[in-house]
Amino acid sequence: EADIYQTPRYLVIGTGKKITLECSQTMGHDKMYWYQQDPGMELHLIHYSYGVNSTEKGDLSSESTVSRIRTEHFPLTLESARPSHTSQYLCASSDNGGWTDTQYFGPGTRLTVL
């Protein structure tokens, strides 16, 4: 059973607001990831982190930013939300098995920007 948590689960906000999506894991995993997923569609990697103070952009360009100050915490921030940011955001972490890394996902945050 994976112990990875995301809050809030659902968020409806107005255009221009700053938001932070929280992700935390209690498994001591070094690697963490953020994916964006539209309904019924494939997952797109937008950010990842190898460990504390390490963050990289993923394959899909995103206006969001991330930080990794603590191993267990990997928040994602949107400085000024727009309707185009409406999507499901999934956080994941992986164990430290080198080439056998297996990613475990949180429950997701469904973001709607009006």
Place this chain on the structure above:
Amino acid sequence: GQQLNQSPQSMFIQEGEDVSMNCTSSSIFNTWLWYKQEPGEGPVLLIALYKAGELTSNGRLTAQFGITRKDSFLNISASIPSDVGIYFCAGLGSGGSNYKLTFGKGTLLTVNP
């Protein structure tokens, strides 16, 4: 970049039937993972495959890592209504990209009671 072709895109079956779905790629992967996602939730890992040729079962689910390392299949036997969801395959690459999963586009499974 690496791409996975997952098929079928969707399946509509009767309860009790067996299901088979697969993923193929032109790239080699070191690990194949199969996830199930239900509406409003994150993907849940079903089976992980780490060696070419490996055949692994998890209850009614069976998955295999293709011998060429470029494909994998997932079988579900005697389907039940709670099997409904989207099934994703994912491959973990080699070399410098071994931290990044490549996902298939998913197979939407509907089970008619």
